[in-house]
Amino acid sequence: xxxxxxxxxxxxxxxxxxxxxxxEFVLVDARQGGPIVEEVRRxxxxxxxxxxxxxxxxxxxGHEALNVLALLSTNRGAFNRFNRWAFRSRLISRFTYPAMxxxxxxxxxxxxxxxxx
Numbered sequence: 654x655x656x657x658x659x660x661x662x663x664x665x666x667x668x669x670x671x672x673x674x675x676x677e678f679v680l681v682d683a684r685q686g687g688p689i690v691e692e693v694r695r696x697x698x699x700x701x702x703x704x705x706x707x708x709x710x711x712x713x714x715g716h717e718a719l720n721v722l723a724l725l726s727t728n729r730g731a732f733n734r735f736n737r738w739a740f741r742s743r744l745i746s747r748f749t750y751p752a753m754x755x756x757x758x759x760x761x762x763x764x765x766x767x768x769x770x
C-alpha cells in the first residue's frame with residue numbers, strides 16, 4: 654500500500670519488480686480506499702506514517718516494508734538492483750526511511766495535497 658498522490662511513492666511502485674516466487678502482488682493506493690485499506694486502518698498505524706506490505710496475515714510497515722520489498726525484488730533493471738542493494742539491510746532501511754518519509758511530506762506539501770484521511 655502506498656500513497657498514489659506522492660510522486661516518489663508512485664515511481665517506486667511503478668518500477669518495483671518482484672520475484673515470481675512472490676505470487677500474486679497487488680499495489681493498493683491508500684487514497685482509493687477499499688477492503689485492504691480498511692484492514693490497514695484497523696492496525697495501530699497511521700496511513701500517513703508510511704507504506705505497508707501485507708504478506709499472508711503479516712503486515713510490514715515503514716522501514717520494514719522497504720526492507721521486505723528489497724529482499725523480494727529482482728535484479729532486473731538498474732532501479733531494482735539499486736533497491737535491492739540499498740535496502741536489503743534492515744539497518745540501512747531503518748536509517749534511510751525517515752529521510753524518504755520527510756521527502757514524501759515535502760513533495761505532498763509542494764503539490765498542495767492533504768494527508769490521507
